[in-house]
Structures are given as C-alpha cells and as structure tokens.
Amino acid sequence: MGFPGTLTKAEIATGLLIRSIKVNGDYLLCNECSFNQTQEIDTLDSLVQGGPGRAIANIGAKKFTGSLKFPLRYLKDGTFDPAVIKLINHAQNPISVLKIDSNHILTHYDITAEDHSTDNNELLSIDAVVVKSLTVSCENSGAVSVSAEIEGMIDTRANSDYVVPNSEQGYLGRALTWGDCNAFRAESSMRTVSNLEFSIENSIETPVFLPSYISGLATTRTDQIGLIGVKSVKWSGKVEEFVRKGSDLNTYIHGGWMVSENLTLYFGTMKVLFTVPLFNITEMPASSSVFKRTVTWTGLTKPNAPLSAGQLITFE
Amino acid sequence: MPLNNDLFGIYKTVKINNNPIVVSSASRNRKMDVQAETYLQGTPKSRILNIGGVSEDISIESPILIGGGSTVDGRSLVNLKLAELLNPDTAVLPLLTSANLTVNESGGTVSMSLVTDGDPDLNINAFQLSSTPIAELDPIANTPTRQARFYDFRVQIGARLYYIMEASISVSSDATPAYFLIPNGAAFDQTTTTTVNGITFKAGTQFPFLGITGIKISGKGKAAVVLTDANADGDYLDANESVNIDLSTGANELTLQRPGVSVAEPANFVLEIYDGADWSSLLPDVDLSKSVVHSSNFNVTSGLLTVDFDFTCWVK
Numbered sequence: 223m224g225f226p227g228t229l230t231k232a233e234i235a236t237g238l239l240i241r242s243i244k245v246n247g248d249y250l251l252c253n254e255c256s257f258n259q260t261q262e263i264d265t266l267d268s269l270v271q272g273g274p275g276r277a278i279a280n281i282g283a284k285k286f287t288g289s290l291k292f293p294l295r296y297l298k299d300g301t302f303d304p305a306v307i308k309l310i311n312h313a314q315n316p317i318s319v320l321k322i323d324s325n326h327i328l329t330h331y332d333i334t335a336e337d338h339s340t341d342n343n344e345l346l347s348i349d350a351v352v353v354k355s356l357t358v359s360c361e362n363s364g365a366v367s368v369s370a371e372i373e374g375m376i377d378t379r380a381n382s383d384y385v386v387p388n389s390e391q392g393y394l395g396r397a398l399t400w401g402d403c404n405a406f407r408a409e410s411s412m413r414t415v416s417n418l419e420f421s422i423e424n425s426i427e428t429p430v431f432l433p434s435y436i437s438g439l440a441t442t443r444t445d446q447i448g449l450i451g452v453k454s455v456k457w458s459g460k461v462e463e464f465v466r467k468g469s470d471l472n473t474y475i476h477g478g479w480m481v482s483e484n485l486t487l488y489f490g491t492m493k494v495l496f497t498v499p500l501f502n503i504t505e506m507p508a509s510s511s512v513f514k515r516t517v518t519w520t521g522l523t524k525p526n527a528p529l530s531a532g533q534l535i536t537f538e
Numbered sequence: 539m540p541l542n543n544d545l546f547g548i549y550k551t552v553k554i555n556n557n558p559i560v561v562s563s564a565s566r567n568r569k570m571d572v573q574a575e576t577y578l579q580g581t582p583k584s585r586i587l588n589i590g591g592v593s594e595d596i597s598i599e600s601p602i603l604i605g606g607g608s609t610v611d612g613r614s615l616v617n618l619k620l621a622e623l624l625n626p627d628t629a630v631l632p633l634l635t636s637a638n639l640t641v642n643e644s645g646g647t648v649s650m651s652l653v654t655d656g657d658p659d660l661n662i663n664a665f666q667l668s669s670t671p672i673a674e675l676d677p678i679a680n681t682p683t684r685q686a687r688f689y690d691f692r693v694q695i696g697a698r699l700y701y702i703m704e705a706s707i708s709v710s711s712d713a714t715p716a717y718f719l720i721p722n723g724a725a726f727d728q729t730t731t732t733t734v735n736g737i738t739f740k741a742g743t744q745f746p747f748l749g750i751t752g753i754k755i756s757g758k759g760k761a762a763v764v765l766t767d768a769n770a771d772g773d774y775l776d777a778n779e780s781v782n783i784d785l786s787t788g789a790n791e792l793t794l795q796r797p798g799v800s801v802a803e804p805a806n807f808v809l810e811i812y813d814g815a816d817w818s819s820l821l822p823d824v825d826l827s828k829s830v831v832h833s834s835n836f837n838v839t840s841g842l843l844t845v846d847f848d849f850t851c852w853v854k
Contacts, residue, residue: 266601266685270561272551272671274543278560278607279684283643335604335684336814429762429842430643432702435694435808435817443812445689448701453841 242385243290244323249387250292250305257288257348257372258327261334261445281335283430285447286348286374293397294358294366294489302492303395307537309370310492313353313422314534316452319374320351323382331379333445350377352450354426358489359419366398366489373426375446404488405461407499409480410473416514417462418487420494422534425454455528457521459487459496465506465513475517477503485519491538498522553666554596554652555630559615560607560672561600562647566665568594568656570744591717592656592744596632596665602639602646602811602820604690606680610672612648613639613811613820616709619652621823623711626750631655632664633713633748639820641693641809642704642760646686646820653713655745659729692817693759694808696831696849698782701762703844705809707821711753715746755824755851757807763836763843783836783845791834791847802828807849825854 242252262282271277295303312320329346330337351374360366387393405412428447435441478501485496499519506515527533543549552564571590579585600612608614619634632652639648654664675683693705724732726742733739739747764781765774773779775786783791795801807826810817829851837844 268548268562269601270547270550270552270564271675272549272558272668274546274548277672277675277677277683278601278603279682280645280687281684282687333689335687335689427841429703430688431700431762432641432688432705433692434699434702435692435810436699437694441692441817443689443692445687451842 242324243327244321244383244385245305246308246321247323247383247388248303248305248308249385250290250303250309251295251393252290252292253367254289254291255324257286257290257322257324259284259329260287261285263334279335281445283428283447284330284334284375284445285428286351286376287372289369289371291367291369294368294492295395295397296490297395298390302490302537306368309353310356310358310368310535311531313356313370313424314455314457315528315531316352316424316455317529319349319377319450320353320372322348322351322372322374323385324348325382325385327382329376331376333443335445344379345382346376347378347380347382348374348376349380350375350450352426352452353422353424355421355423357419357421358492358494360398360400360403360417360489362416363400365400366402373428374450375428398490402488402490405486407480407485408483412461412463414464414466415461416464418460420457420459420487423456423458424452425456427451427453457496457523457534458519459485459494459499459521460516460518462514462516465515470515474506474515475501475504477501479522493536493538494534495536496521496534549669551668551670551672552598553668554598554615554632554664556663556666557615557618558610558668558670558672558674559598559600559612560603560610560675561598561612564596564598564665566594566596568592570656590744591715591746593715593746594632594654594656594664595635596652596654598648598650598652600648600650602641602648602686603683604686604814605683606674606676607672607683608813610674612650613646616648616650617821617823619650620709620821623709623750623753624823629750631662631748633750634709634711635713636708636710638706638708639809640704640706641686641688641691641820643688645688646691646811653748655715655748657740657743657745686811690812691820692808692810692812694806695757695759695761695847696803696805696807696829698759698761698847700781701764702759703762704760705757706759707755707757707807707809707824707826709753709755709821709824712751713748714751715748717746753853755826755853756849757809757826757829757851758846758848760844760846763845765843783834791831791845793830793832801830802852803831803849807851824851826851828852828854 261284265276266278354371356370405415431448485499487494501519573588574584575586603611616637622629632654637650720741724741732741761782763783809820829849831849833848
C-alpha cells in the first residue's frame, strides 16, 4: 500500500500528518510512540582469518520493541478511550496479543540477511504485541499519564489498516488530571497524597527455535522470534504523601503485608484495587522543604489472578 | 617496536592439509612420552630416562558460515575429514578423532580433534599457519559471509519436530598408535623414507603408525516442552496436550527394546542447512536413519519447560 507523508512525497512529516496508532482497531492519541523492529546485527571479531578486518556478519533474531506514552482521556461521551481500556486490560490480563497499526512503522517481514537492505519494506500490522510494562501516574496538579513498554512480532503478513480516528470521538475529549484521582485504604483515607502511580510489569521471554524438518513439506524460514511468553506478572504501586505534624505515627508503614487493606486508587472511573498490599518500608528523607514520604508496595494475589480479567483494574 | 601485530592470531590463516579454515581457536599439541626410571643404581637421582613415541593432536573450534566463507568453515573441514575417516583407503593425516556440530539460536559451531603422527615433514602439512588472507571472505569478490544462525537450519530429532532449541551431532573415532621394529635394510633417519610392499614410511623414528579402530555417531538435542490442558480436566495426559514429551501412563521417550528384536527410533534424525536454494545435510556422509534415544531429561523450572535427550546411531 502507499505511504502517507514523506515516505512518498517531499512533505515534512509531523505528528499531525502521521496522526497516531491503532490498538486492536481503536485509535490511540499518543504523546510519544517509539516502537520499531530491533535485531541483533553485528560482525564477528575474534576469528583467525588472515587479517583484522570485519569480514563476517552476525545477524540474529528480530522483534519489535519500544514504548508508548499517552494521556488517560475521557472522550466526549464520558467514556475512556477504547484503545486505552484494551491496553490496560491486556496489561493486567496478558493471555492474548494486541494488534498495532500505524501509518509510519515500516517493517521487514523477510529474512534480513537475504534481502538487500532497502528491499521489501512494508507497512504491516504488528499483530502479536504484548505489554511488557505499564505505568499510570499522576503528580500533584498534573495530568494522568500512561507509559507502556511493548514487545512483539508479526505473526501474519497483513497490510496495516490506515490509521484515522474511528469517529470524531477520537479527537474530542479531555485528559484526566489530579482532580480526577483519589486514593484510600482501610486504615487511612490518605488525604495527603501528592503523587500516585501503579505499575504492571510482565516479564516476557522471546525464545527462538530451529525450523522443523517435516518430510514432504516446505520449511518456513523466518528470522523473527519464535514466540512470546509471559513468565511473571507483578502489580505494584507508589504513593507520595505530605507528612503532617501529629498525624503520621499510626499511618507510617514499616513494611509487611496488610490483609484486606483494600488499597484503592481511582483515576477517574478507573479503579485500581490492591486487596493485600505487601508494603516496602517507607522512605522519608529530611528536607528543607516540605517533608514527604514515599510508600511502595506490591500486590499479593493468587497465582492465577492475572489469567482472569479485572483482577486489578476495573472500569466503573 | 611499539607496534607489532605479528603477535596476534587474527592476522594468520590456519591451514589443514593446505585447506584454509576460519577458526575461532586452534591448538596443535605435540608431546613425547618421557619417564624418569629409577633402578637399584646407587643414587636416587634420575640417571635413566625412558623416552617413547611422539604424538600430535590438533583441536579446532570453528563457526559454520553462510556465503563466500561457507567453503572455509568448520563443517567443510569436518566433512572432508569425515569422508576420509569413513573410507580409510583415502585417509591422510591428520585423522579426525572427534567432531561435534552444534546448532542453536546463536548459530552453528564445530569443534573437532584430529591426530597425526608428529612428523614435522612439511609434505604432510597437517597444521600450518599462513600469512595469506582467506580469499573466500572478500565480500566483493564473493558473496558476503555471515555466521549461520537458527533460521539457516532445520531439524528433526526423531519424533521431535517443533520447538527445538538445540541440536548437535558428534562423530568420534579411535585412532590407535602402533610402533614397529625397524625392517632390515631400511634407512633409519628422520627424513629418508623406506618402501616395503608398496607402503612408504620412515623407519627408526618415534612417529607411530595410526590405525582407525572404531567410529561412533551420537547426538543430543534440547527442545521446549509444551503442555496445554486442552480439555480443562487438570492434567496433560490427553491427546494433543503435550509436545515433545508424553507424561501418560506407559509412555516412554526412550527407544525401548523387546526380546529378540532390535528397535530403532521410528523417525530419522535430520540436521540440515539452507544453502540459498535448497537444503543439504550438515553431515552428508553420515546416515542418521537408524538410532536409539537413550536418555531423556525433563527439566521443570519457572522458565521454559525443556527436555534434553541423547541418541546413538547405528553407523552404516
């Protein structure tokens, strides 16, 4: 398919021309999208070969890696961006892959070592993407921001969908801000929180395998990774609180778990619930400015919790 | 002389029987059997040395290459020497005593050991170093060279086809040295040869005759194990629920024998490399069609489930 912008004409591409990306078919307005194919491409340097020149290439497996940053937005009708919901739900329940389409991420599906370096570039759907990490954060008086690291591959060679908003809803909306957020837990209403965030970290492995010999069948060769596996899932969070005189002795967290503490973060109508937080010891440095303390925690869950939807985050 | 590159091996080219070969390391080891003997001799000091024969072996580590360098890589030399080994009438020193070809994600490597009689006669050319660069590595005069990687190989390890992470084949032989008394009338110095019944040799030296007494072919592999509870009954014992292992009652990954019957694996072992147009065996002179699997080790960790196994072939 043809490419928009500078790829075919001498126009200067901007984010407005390129627009943004689609996640599973839904438009996502990004602040940053730094996502492309990566591959180990180097030369061998330690061979007895008759001279010191680099004569032998070493080209390994390729995959997609990168990051996204986007605002957490309400659309005109008061709902969240569908793409944001899909990304967040996928991050907490990584049992399937996402598809990302763009107007600008050029891809090479064939074996790198066997193509002239500019041959067979395509604009393909990146149809097997997993969220490696996702953080939703908001600072005092700031906007709610989502950053995600993603990793993936192309499973099926298919042209990318041209990325335009599904409707005007894709443009109109507002970013959530500090005033949309809330945090509390059973023991404390946490009225002095000045910064809050939660993170999902999915430990991902991308092994490769040797192609199979099957008698009578052609062998499919690819230099992409073999598959994507999610090895572990970690849900964690952090809040920063102002320290008020006389009010903090009994809410200072010295570490350890709190059963049924129901530590809850609200980002608009997105609810993040840590039923059994495992707290680290509070950090509270002295400062000439206002005293603040930082509390971090990891959510304790049953092992199969990430295999079901909505075990950490729900949209109310 | 502050700049002296003569010290570095990368400027040298290894040749075996005048065949240049790209190596990551090579060693030529000569030794002579010497023992200090003690007798009832009136002193505890070593006054008598027992000096025996000379032996020489060569060890080589070499990559498997694609492109121009594919004719000067480890597999080329292994196949040359293996063909000699399987047909001793054509064998010239040095003799192949072991060769191990391993392919995995990071590429293909060959390690081999050869033996020769230790005769420094330049006509044998068992092991030479040259200052001539390896011409096959010139990327303009020849196809550019790269290290073979996982996508250049295809494998079948008995019944195992999918998710194979590593495969290796080993060929080994026993080379037995023999020493004979000097024939009457033979010249006996270090350089003059004697011919008896059409066989030319040097008499009266410490260099042995070498005889090939046993050739063995074996291999091993490593594959990921896939377990899918397809019918959601909580186990992996049903049809199509396991790949590369069978956990059901009575199943065994070993090639078990029956009384009075010699049982071989029901499938070939295949290890092939793509040459740009077609597939060819990494060891074309070796028949891997009849073998037994004699070890199978199932490894359960929090990471990839894997099984590694060993097989031994009947040698045709």
